[in-house]
Amino acid sequence: MTFEEIKRLDEQYVMHSYSRFPVAIDHGKGATLWDVDGNEYIDFTSGIGVASLGHADEGWQKAVADQAGRLAHISNLFYTEPYAKAAQQLCLRTGMANVMFANSGAEANEAMIKLARKWSFDKYGKGRGTVITLWNSFHGRTITTLAATGQDKFHNYFFPFTEGFRYAHANDIESVEAVAGHDVCAVMLELVQGEGGVLPLEQEFVQKTADLCAKRDWLLLIDEVQTGVGRTGTLFAFQQYGIQPDAVSFAKGIAGGLPFGGVMAGGTCKDVFTPGVHGTTFGGNPIAAAAACHVLERLDDSLLAQVVEKGAYLRAQVEELNLPCLGRTRGLGLMIGVEVKPGWTNGALAAKLIENGLLVLTAGPGLRFLPPLTITQEEMDKGLAVLRSVLA
Numbered sequence: 001m002t003f004e005e006i007k008r009l010d011e012q013y014v015m016h017s018y019s020r021f022p023v024a025i026d027h028g029k030g031a032t033l034w035d036v037d038g039n040e041y042i043d044f045t046s047g048i049g050v051a052s053l054g055h056a057d058e059g060w061q062k063a064v065a066d067q068a069g070r071l072a073h074i075s076n077l078f079y080t081e082p083y084a085k086a087a088q089q090l091c092l093r094t095g096m097a098n099v100m101f102a103n104s105g106a107e108a109n110e111a112m113i114k115l116a117r118k119w120s121f122d123k124y125g126k127g128r129g130t131v132i133t134l135w136n137s138f139h140g141r142t143i144t145t146l147a148a149t150g151q152d153k154f155h156n157y158f159f160p161f162t163e164g165f166r167y168a169h170a171n172d173i174e175s176v177e178a179v180a181g182h183d184v185c186a187v188m189l190e191l192v193q194g195e196g197g198v199l200p201l202e203q204e205f206v207q208k209t210a211d212l213c214a215k216r217d218w219l220l221l222i223d224e225v226q227t228g229v230g231r232t233g234t235l236f237a238f239q240q241y242g243i244q245p246d247a248v249s250f251a252k253g254i255a256g257g258l259p260f261g262g263v264m265a266g267g268t269c270k271d272v273f274t275p276g277v278h279g280t281t282f283g284g285n286p287i288a289a290a291a292a293c294h295v296l297e298r299l300d301d302s303l304l305a306q307v308v309e310k311g312a313y314l315r316a317q318v319e320e321l322n323l324p325c326l327g328r329t330r331g332l333g334l335m336i337g338v339e340v341k342p343g344w345t346n347g348a349l350a351a352k353l354i355e356n357g358l359l360v361l362t363a364g365p366g367l368r369f370l371p372p373l374t375i376t377q378e379e380m381d382k383g384l385a386v387l388r389s390v391l392a
Contacts, residue, residue, distance in 0.1 A: 003036050021354050028055030031375040031383075033359065042383035044369040045359045049194075049226050049335070052253030052295055054372035060256045060294055067290035075281060082289035089296045093235050095244060096264035100273060101284035105225030105251035106140025108261040112188070112249045113144060114278055116219045117164075119269045120185035130183045131221070134170045136364075138195035139188065139223055148188065151196070170201055173208040180212075186219040186246075187212075191237040194226040197364025198330055198337025203241060210243045219246040219269060225261065226335065229253040230299045230373050233308035233333030240332070253373075256295045260288040299373075307333045307373050310380065314369060317384050323391045325349060326367070336369040349391065358386035 003024045010020070026036045031054050033041045046052065053060050067082060074080060087099040102108045117129040133139065135150040146154050147161040155161065166184075169175040176187065187209055193199040213220040220243065227237035228250040234240050236248060246268045251261025262283070265272070282288075315329040315336055327339030340346045346362040353360050361368040371380070 001036065006036070021351060023354060030054040030056075031372045031379040039357070041354070041357050041359050042379055042386065043359045043375075044371045044383055045361050046253070046370050046372045047257065048361065049231060049252045049370040051257050052229055052231075052373050053256045053298060054374045055257075057256065057374070059298065060291060063290050063294035064258070064287055067287045071286050073282070073285055073287075076279065076284055080284070080286050080289070082286045082293055083284035086289045086292040086296065089293065090250075090264055093296070094239070094248070094264060095266075096248065097267050097270035099262050099264050100278070101260070101262040101289070102251070102280050103259045103282050103285075104140075104261050105223075105249065106142045106145045107280065108225060108249035108251050108263055109139045109145045109148065109188075109223055110142050111278060112221050112223075112247050112263045113148065113186075115247055115263060115265065115269055115272050116186035116188075116221060118277065119219060119272045122272065124185075128183055128185050130164045130166060130181065130185060132166050132168055132176060132179055132184060132187045134189060134193070135167045136170060136193050136196035136199070137167075137188075137190055137223075138193070139190075140225075170199070171205040173205060173212065176209060176212060180216065184216070184218055186221050188221040188223060190223045190227065191241060192227050192232065192332055192335055194335070194368075195363055197366050198335060198368055199364075200330065200332055201241075206241045206243060213246075221245065222248045224248050225251045226370075227332070229295065230304055230307055231333055231335050231370070232331075233304055233311065235299060235304065237332060254295060255288045255291040258285075258288040258291050260285070260292055303373065310334055310371075310375060311336060314371075314380060314384070317380075318387065321384070321388055321392075323387070325391055334369070334371055334373060334375075337363055338367040338369070340366050352390055353386060356386055356390045358383050358390070 006024045024036045025033050031043045033043050120128045133148050133150050137150040139145040139148040144162040147165050150167040166179040168179050191201050222238050222245040224236050246266045248264045254260050311333040325344040327341050330337045346367050350360050
């Protein structure tokens with residue numbers, strides 16, 4: 001089909017809940033994509049941090065195809081090997097106790113909030129279900145995770161929102177203490193605020209928050225939907241912060257392109273969910289779990305070290321370009337935010353870059369780069385060349 005034919009179908013039959021760029025992607029390899037007209041693009045988005053091993057990775061394809069030929073779905077009423085092996089690898093590599101699988105980041109965060117509230121109910125009874133989150137955070141698009149999100153622009157239309165959330169300022173432990181109360185059961189943090197602008201939290205603030213949680217007997221919940229699975233240069237970002245959370249959510253890159261996510265629980269709350277308390281039809285799906293097993297196998301120390309090196313290279317190169325519209329960079333690993341200077345808008349810059357062959361994202365007021373973790377030096381340099389030629 002041509003671009004115009006695809007666009008017409010979209011306009012007639014698809015709800016217009018997205019503002020799409022005028023590109024119809026057809027196929028890809030690594031961090032390079034081609035549209036239906038044969039135009040080439042360098043991918044600094046990886047499907048919003050999902051295609052962790054890039055596009056059309058041969059090992060990933062084989063893992064998915066082999067499992068699809070054996071068993072596509074059977075439900076959680078029965079045991080299957082792939083989800084059990086994925087859970088084992090996650091726990092052994094993080095120090096967490098066990099895992100519940102879901103299908104998306106919002107669903108994972110919803111489950112994590114339910115986990116915290118039931119843990120508190122089991123221990124203290126009713127009246128202790130409030131979760132503290134941060135201003136500028138983003139935790140998902142369900143009614144509850146929208147309520148958990150600390151951005152006013154998301155708190156509209158869908159009233160009434162779920163109660164039980166209060167917001168504190170990032171990197172300000174006194175702000176966290178100021179909104180505390182007898183009704184709090186947990187604090188939930190993104191260690192790098194992704195949708196808010198790629199803003200890493202300060203180490204000292206995170207440690208003080210962990211200490212406060214221990215003192216008040218609150219759970220420390222870490223939302224690693226975007227920061228997890230190698231994106232920041234360690235398997236999970238919390239491993240760079242010197243903390244051991246009570247629960248960690250994950251999704252996006254875990255299955256390399258398939259819908260998959262979940263919650264890892266620590267020893268404090270590993271037995272909170274019992275049969276019938278929470279569930280999901282597709283959670284732990286064999287094909288997605290097989291893909292996750294392959295992704296985890298590939299994310300060894302060597303590849304994670306390369307993520308750190310590639311992220312440092314891209315950030316240094318962007319800053320050295322000294323482009324009139326871009327400022328400093330920030331982030332961890334291959335989760336990179338770029339400041340957009342006054343006089344320009346990130347949406348206009350992103351559109352111009354995409355038009356000229358570089359797919360990028362926006363976040364907060366800046367640009368965001370989330371390339372595949374396997375992006376090559378040649379692909380990085382091609383993307384930087386587009387950045388230079390278009391924005392100079």
